[in-house]
Amino acid sequence: MAREIPSMDQWLEEAKQSENADKCGMFLVHNGVVRETAKAQVREGQDMPAVAQVDFSYDAEGLDAAVAEALTWEGVYYVRAWLNEGVLDVGDTIMYVLIGADIRPRCIDALQRLVGHIKNDLVVEKEIYV
Numbered sequence: 001m002a003r004e005i006p007s008m009d010q011w012l013e014e015a016k017q018s019e020n021a022d023k024c025g026m027f028l029v030h031n032g033v034v035r036e037t038a039k040a041q042v043r044e045g046q047d048m049p050a051v052a053q054v055d056f057s058y059d060a061e062g063l064d065a066a067v068a069e070a071l072t073w074e075g076v077y078y079v080r081a082w083l084n085e086g087v088l089d090v091g092d093t094i095m096y097v098l099i100g101a102d103i104r105p106r107c108i109d110a111l112q113r114l115v116g117h118i119k120n121d122l123v124v125e126k127e128i129y130v
Contacts, residue, residue, distance in 0.1 A: 002084055002085070002086045002087075002088055002092060003082075003084050003085055003086075005082075005084070005093050005096075006082050006096060008029055008031075008096065008098075011029075011080060011096070011098050012027060012029075012098070015027055015078050015080070015098060015100050018077075018078055018100075020077035020078060020100075021077075021078070021100070023077045023102055024077050024078055024100035024101060024102065025101070025102055025103055025104070025107075026100070026101055026102075026103065026104050026107040027078070027098060027099065027100045027107070028098070028099050028107050028108065028111045029096060029097070029098050030095070030096065030097040030098075030111055030115050031093060031095075031096055032093070032094040032095040032096075032115070032119075033091060033092065033093055033094060034051070034053070034054045034088050034089060034090050034091060034092050034094060035051065035090065036050045036051050036052075036090045037050070037051065038050075038051050038127055038129070039125075039127065048129070049129040049130055050129065050130045051090060051127045051128065051129060051130070052089070052090065052128050052129060052130045053087050053088060053089055053090070053127075053128040054087070054088050054094070054125050054126065054127055054128065055086070055087050055088075055125070055126040055128060056083075056084060056085055056086065056087075056088050056094060056123065056124070056125050056126075057085050057086075057123070057124045058083045058085065058118070058122050058123045058124070059121075059122045059123075062121065062122045063081055063083060063118065063122055066081075066114060066117055066118060066122065067079045067080070067081050067114075070099070070110060070113075070114045073106075073110055073113075074106060075101045075102040075103060075106035075107075075110075076099060076100070076101045076106065076107075076110045077100050077101060077102065078098070078099065078100030078101075079097075079098070079099055079100070079110075079114070080096075080097070080098045081095065081096065081097045081098070081114070081118070082095065082096045082097075083095045083118070083123070087128070094125075095115075095118065097111065097114055097115055097118070099111045099114065
């Protein structure tokens with residue numbers, strides 16, 4: 001069963017009130033969603049049927065460790081992540097990741113690095129086709 005989706009307005013407000021908010025010149029949010037185009041089709045050009053749903057799970061302890069590690073990266077002062085779970089439909093939110101950093105390049109790099117680690121190492125996604 002899918003989890004309750006958090007409010008990004010609330011997350012951003014909390015981030016701006018956090019202990020190190022005065023060091024952050026940028027906040028970026030990643031919102032991953034279920035798409036109907038199969039991963040193999042997008043990445044490898046394979047002809048695939050449309051995706052109807054994704055069975056999604058993740059390593060919660062690994063996620064906590066990844067968030068803690070990201071907070072050690074140069075210029076990163078705020079990190080928060082939420083991942084859904086269960087059978088998700090096309091258009092459903094898979095994850096939110098929020099990064100606050102001192103300057104734009106560090107914020108962009110940190111978001112890309114953290115989301116890449118989450119997607120490559122901490123989640124299991126099984127596409128269910130139409």
